[in-house]
Amino acid sequence: MRILGLDYGDRRIGVALSDPMGWTAQGLEVLQRRDGSELQRLAQLVIEHEVTEIVVGLPKNMNGTIGPRGEICIAFAEELRQLVNLPVHLWDERLTTVSAERTLIEADVSRKKRKQVVDKLAASLILQNYLDSKMKR
Numbered sequence: 229m230r231i232l233g234l235d236y237g238d239r240r241i242g243v244a245l246s247d248p249m250g251w252t253a254q255g256l257e258v259l260q261r262r263d264g265s266e267l268q269r270l271a272q273l274v275i276e277h278e279v280t281e282i283v284v285g286l287p288k289n290m291n292g293t294i295g296p297r298g299e300i301c302i303a304f305a306e307e308l309r310q311l312v313n314l315p316v317h318l319w320d321e322r323l324t325t326v327s328a329e330r331t332l333i334e335a336d337v338s339r340k341k342r343k344q345v346v347d348k349l350a351a352s353l354i355l356q357n358y359l360d361s362k363m364k365r
Contacts, residue, residue: 233355242347285321
């Protein structure tokens with residue numbers, strides 16, 4: 229039972245994967261959004277890692293409402309759901325990218341390297357928050 233976590237952005241998609249027990253999230257890769265091939269890569273990852281469900285970060289406004297960026301993520305999640313025929317959950321991702329950026333700055337990661345990994349780290353934070361919430365139930 230592995231869960232895929234995604235941080236869906238304008239240019240990139242950060243990808244994280246849970247361990248088989250569903251306890252921890254690890255960054256997997258960052259996909260460049262180009263011509264739709266990123267969806268095929270996600271489908272490939274689902275098969276490769278025997279993924280049973282997917283979590284997509286939902287960027288809500290600070291007051292909890294869903295704006296244009298959130299609507300785009302909802303449409304992406306639905307498209308992905310239809311492609312892979314698995315449950316796709318939307319998870320509140322407010323401030324995860326900010327948190328990921330702050331973590332990398334505190335770790336003294338250079339600006340160039342931060343740009344390469346921030347989406348993967350944000351995906352890991354989204355997925356870890358989701359996994360933690362499941363454990364509390």
